[in-house]
Amino acid sequence: MSDPSRRQILAGAALALAARLGLRTGRADEPGLYTRVSRPHDLETPAEALDGDATPNDRFFVRSHFGPAILDPRRFRLSVDGMVGRKLSLSLDDLARLPQVSLPAVLQCSGNGRALFSPRVPGAQWRRGAVGQAVWSGVRLRDVLQRAGIAKGARFVRLLGADLPPMATVPPFARSLPIEKALHPSTLIASRMNGAPLPLLHGAPLRMIVPGWVGDDWVKWLTSIRVDAEEDPGFYMRTGYRMPVPPVAPGETPKQTEPLTTMPVKSLITRPADRVVLPAAPTVVSGVAWAGERKVARVEVSIDGGRSFQPASLDTSRGLGAWQRWQLPWQPRPGRYRIVARATDEAGDTQPDRPIWNPGGYLWNGLDAIECEVRG
Amino acid sequence: MIGPIVASMLAAGCGRPAPAPVAADAAAVADAHPIPTFTAERRAAAESALGMDCAICHSLDLVQSQRLTRGQWEKEVKKMAGWGAPVEEDGPLLVELLAADFSPDTLEPPPQTIPFDSAAAEVIPDEKPAPGDAQKGEAIYRAACQSCHGERGEGTRGPSLAGKPVVFRARDFAAAVEHGRGRMPAFAGALSPEAIADLRAWLAARPLPGL
16 A cells, blocks of 8 residues: 555545445535544534535544554554464555455444433443444455465454553453454455545554444454454453343343344434524435445435424435435425434334333434424 | 643533532531531542543543433443452542432533544644654663553553554653653653653554554
C-alpha cells in the first residue's frame, strides 16, 4: 500500500464502484458527532447525516474498546497462525498484491439504541446513530486464509486488534468468527473507507468488514488472525456480546446465552431531522433500512404517530449487508407530527413495538420515530 | 490533558444539587442509624475516588451518562474492581455517589458534540517525531515509571503506554509527565524537558506487547 500509484488506482476503483452503484459520497453540512464517551472515543452520528448510501468518513460513528493503537505502516505485519498449513506474516504491501474488493456494507454497534431500553442498562448510551454505511475496500479474509491453508478441524477464526487494554487485568478485545462466515467472499480485511485510506479512529491500517453482522466482529487495528478449533474463551465471546436465549425479565439471570451474530431488521428516518420546523410545502420523508444478511422487503411509514401506516418506495439491495434507501412523498399541513417507520425483512420479520429487553442492551430495533412541526 | 477534564467535571458537580450544610444533621442521623449517611465529606471523597480510580482507563462521561439503579451500580463497580480498577476501599463510597447522582430518575442533558477532525486530532501521532535519546530515556523510565507502568510500558498499576497515542504526541506526553494525571504524580520538578523527550523517545520505540 506504500506505492502511491497503486493507492490511487484502488481509490479510483472504489469511487468508480461507488459511482456505478449510484452512491452519494458527498459530505453532509452539519458538523460534529455526539460525544457519548470522550476517552476512548465513542462518538455517535446524528441520524440526519445518514441520509444517503455512503456516510462520510468524518461523520461516521466511532466505537472504541481501548482506543487507537499507533502502528508504523512500514513495520506493520498481520500475523496468520493457529491451525494453518503455514504461518504468515504479511506486510501492507503483501496485502496490496492480493485481489482487491470493494463493497458497501452497514456497520452498526450491537449496542446502538441501548439508551432506549427500559429499564436502563449499563454500557455506552447510544441512541439512534451508532450506525453507518461506507464502501469498504480491501482483500478477502478467505484469500488470506487460503494462502495459509486451513487445517482439518478448524472451526473458528480469532481476530485480535492492536488496541490492547490499559491494564493486564482488563480482558483483551478478541472475537471469534465461525469459519463459514470467515470464508464468506464478502468478509474483508479493509484498508480503505469510501475510497480514502482508513482513518485512525476507524481502525487504520486494517479493520475487519463482516457484512450483515454486528460491529463487534469488525475488529479495528487488526494485527492477528488465528485459526482455532474452539471459540476464543475470553470475556468478549463468553460473557459480553451475548443474548439470553430465551429472553429474560429485567433482574433475572439468563440460564443460557448465545453470541451476537447478525443484525435484526431495522429502519431509520433520516429526513426530516428530529425536532425540526418545516414549511407547509411538498417534501419527502426518507431514510434507510437494513436486515443483517437478509434483504428488506418493505418499509411502512406513519405520519400520525403510528395509528396508520403507508408503504414507502424502497430501493433494491446493493449487496449483502448493505442498507436500502426508502422514500415517501409528503404534503404536510401545518401542525405537529410524529413520524414512525417500520421495516419488514424478506423472511417476514418486522420491527417490534418493543424490542426484546436484554441485560446488555443489544440489538435494539424498535420502530424509529421523529417529531417535527410544520408551520404555514 | 485529563487532569483539567476531570477537574472541570468534578467542579461542574455532575448535575447534582449543591451540597447541603449537612454536618450537624448528619451527626444526629448517624447516631440513630448504623449506616453512615452520605455526608459532604463522604461525597467529596467519592468524587475524588471517581477521578482517581475510574479515569485511569476512561473519561468520566462514560460513567455520568449511565442511568442505573443502586443494584446495577454495585454490579458495575464490582466488575471494574475485577478488571483492576483500584477501588478497594472506595467501592461503597462510589456506589453511594453513583446511585445518588446517576439514577434512572436523573435528567439527561443534551449530548455534547465534537467535529470528527477534533476527535482525531486528540489521538493522531505528531507528523514529525520530536527528537530524544531513547537510551537515556530507558534509564529514566526504569527509575521513574516502571514501578507503575511495567517493564515495557505494558501497564500494571498505571495504564499501558506501548503503542498508545500519548507516547507519539510530544506535547500531550510532556503535559502528562509534568503535571501528573489522577494518581500519577507530577514530575515537573524532577524531570527536565530534555529528560521527558528522551523518555518519550524510548517509549515510542517499544513494540506492542504480543506483536
